[in-house]
Amino acid sequence: MTTPLLEIEKLRVEFSGSAGRRVRAVRDVDLTIYEGETLGLVGESGCGKSTLGRSIIRVTEPTGGAIRYLGHDITRLRGTVFRQTRADLQMVFQDPFGSLNPRRTIGDSIAEPLLRARGATRAEARAAVDDLLDQVGLGREAAGRRPHEFSGGQRQRIGIARALAPSPRFVVADEPVSALDVSIQAQVINLLSDLIRDRGLTMLFISHDLGVVRHIADRIAVMYLGEIIEIASRDDFFAGPAHPYGEALLSSVPALSAAPARERIELTGELPDPADPPPGCTFHTRCRYAVDVCRTEAPALREVADGRQVRCHLPLIPVSALSTASPVKGTS
Amino acid sequence: MSDALLEIKGLRVEFDVPAGRLPAVAGIDLTLGRGEILALVGESGSGKSALSMSLVGLNRGPRAHISGEVLFGGRDLVAAGEKELRDVRGKDIAVVFQDALAALNPTQKVGDQVAEMIRTHRKTTKKAAWARAEELLGEVGIANPRQAARAYPHQLSGGMRQRVMIAIGLANDPSVLIADEPTTALDVTIQAQVLRLLKKLQTEHGTTIVLITHDLGVVAEVADRVAVMYAGRIVEQGTRDEVLFSPQHPYTMALLNSVPRVDGPALDRLPAIAGSPLTGVTRPSGCAFAPRCSFAEDACDSAVPQLLQRYGQSGHLDACLLDEAARRREVAL
Numbered sequence: 162m163t164t165p166l167l168e169i170e171k172l173r174v175e176f177s178g179s180a181g182r183r184v185r186a187v188r189d190v191d192l193t194i195y196e197g198e199t200l201g202l203v204g205e206s207g208c209g210k211s212t213l214g215r216s217i218i219r220v221t222e223p224t225g226g227a228i229r230y231l232g233h234d235i236t237r238l239r240g241t242v243f244r245q246t247r248a249d250l251q252m253v254f255q256d257p258f259g260s261l262n263p264r265r266t267i268g269d270s271i272a273e274p275l276l277r278a279r280g281a282t283r284a285e286a287r288a289a290v291d292d293l294l295d296q297v298g299l300g301r302e303a304a305g306r307r308p309h310e311f312s313g314g315q316r317q318r319i320g321i322a323r324a325l326a327p328s329p330r331f332v333v334a335d336e337p338v339s340a341l342d343v344s345i346q347a348q349v350i351n352l353l354s355d356l357i358r359d360r361g362l363t364m365l366f367i368s369h370d371l372g373v374v375r376h377i378a379d380r381i382a383v384m385y386l387g388e389i390i391e392i393a394s395r396d397d398f399f400a401g402p403a404h405p406y407g408e409a410l411l412s413s414v415p416a417l418s419a420a421p422a423r424e425r426i427e428l429t430g431e432l433p434d435p436a437d438p439p440p441g442c443t444f445h446t447r448c449r450y451a452v453d454v455c456r457t458e459a460p461a462l463r464e465v466a467d468g469r470q471v472r473c474h475l476p477l478i479p480v481s482a483l484s485t486a487s488p489v490k491g492t493s
Numbered sequence: 494m495s496d497a498l499l500e501i502k503g504l505r506v507e508f509d510v511p512a513g514r515l516p517a518v519a520g521i522d523l524t525l526g527r528g529e530i531l532a533l534v535g536e537s538g539s540g541k542s543a544l545s546m547s548l549v550g551l552n553r554g555p556r557a558h559i560s561g562e563v564l565f566g567g568r569d570l571v572a573a574g575e576k577e578l579r580d581v582r583g584k585d586i587a588v589v590f591q592d593a594l595a596a597l598n599p600t601q602k603v604g605d606q607v608a609e610m611i612r613t614h615r616k617t618t619k620k621a622a623w624a625r626a627e628e629l630l631g632e633v634g635i636a637n638p639r640q641a642a643r644a645y646p647h648q649l650s651g652g653m654r655q656r657v658m659i660a661i662g663l664a665n666d667p668s669v670l671i672a673d674e675p676t677t678a679l680d681v682t683i684q685a686q687v688l689r690l691l692k693k694l695q696t697e698h699g700t701t702i703v704l705i706t707h708d709l710g711v712v713a714e715v716a717d718r719v720a721v722m723y724a725g726r727i728v729e730q731g732t733r734d735e736v737l738f739s740p741q742h743p744y745t746m747a748l749l750n751s752v753p754r755v756d757g758p759a760l761d762r763l764p765a766i767a768g769s770p771l772t773g774v775t776r777p778s779g780c781a782f783a784p785r786c787s788f789a790e791d792a793c794d795s796a797v798p799q800l801l802q803r804y805g806q807s808g809h810l811d812a813c814l815l816d817e818a819a820r821r822r823e824v825a826l
Contacts, residue, residue, distance in 0.1 A: 415710030
């Protein structure tokens, strides 16, 4: 897991908000996604995690920065070349129903990207659809049925089959199990784990649910107000986040155990307006450790331990690890 | 358990749907103790919302068939007329919904909406009601209640809107608050704030709370007692610790196992429950969970098991006819 599949540099997505305000949903994000890994992207609503996920595969066009796929800049690709590249980069949505044509059979919906982007023949596509439906546990008999005949969990299996049809190398899964009942959620998480393993997929798994992410991701990236504020291995992050926001987020998840409750860190106040982020560290308004420098100077995302990056003046990790620290990426 | 505030006896709620008659609540007996937080847990179609809505007659209509009794303050709310129910709703029993944006009036300032609820049930001046509304918005943890009272719903965040809904619920100091998935649409940091508020209402105001949720973590956080629902029936009931940490019913056990957790061992595979929850009009003749139960035996299909004290402590009830050993067999995943 050391070959970069996607290298994202200073990626920026801006929207025009009301009254001519520019909302920077994604603020100069630097991120490397390695071949074969599942990177969990977490954060609260409005933090920009979906926008970042969509802009990496240009479902939403970035307004600045660069995306390199296998070393090639794909940020400005157009036409046929882009269509072929995009077949490698697919997306699974939270609501698969919204992305399926209600009047077409699901066999036709799954076959479409194969015919269009990969130039498959009808017979090849039909065989591939049968295989995919078997793999996602619906069975090939399902091909002739229409979306409304399926339950929520089954529809998500269809959404997964459709994303996998063109044999992508990279999949962005945006809250794929959030709308499902707990018992169905576990089935779909297991299915995704199997597919990642069997097909050697690289995945960006976006979720607000830290429990779900812990069961599927190898690494965790945390977003706050459009920026990545921490990146760590799964085990390091769940052993103790290095950023105060990560710490508060993890401590807010209700514990389902008879053991005495962990320390609960209450975040006061609300998420600041993304169109008007606070000066200095954008988290300082809610941070219980904030000191003067946090209010004026924006911290850089820097490496504080092996493979661990954090955007904080006072990261929550041992000082010994800090002494070898060096800035890795500039600040915005 | 403390003394009974509300008693549900043999409650059935059925709806006419194109496919036939849907048994949303298929016979429930349940007692709500004064001052407790009772969690109703279940997946989609388990009947948890239909149960709670029928406590205040919110799901009456030409297609609804409601029978049984809901005894509250010497009255039967199932038999009560619409006028009597209107008097109970909001004053004695208040409901807080999941989707605050849909439940609030978009064209009215939130302060007016809280004040209106106060004036529906109490003779008071507009000015006094408005002042009380600001006070309530402060009590539910809104940082700047004077400013929030003058805002329209869309100008507030999701967490703030949910607090406004709770303020409206509390407007007449009800003895029972029914909170239907009150934190499901909220981020975890905001959810933690709202759960703390519910706990505070219980301890400081003695409010009795019925918390409807699918989230077992939320249950662990605030509930005193828990009723687990499946296909319109309660399959297990007991204290929070009994149900969550010594579960008796195979469905409760399986549900607890399938939750992806942030603590404990990180499993390679989650123990999922096969199949889907029952949502159609036809129900099996025996235990509704049997088709998905890894322990099920032939006998499970013959009759619907009653909710009884079987292997748990007193007050810890379950609806599974398997003996204790059979419920805890190791099953290959």
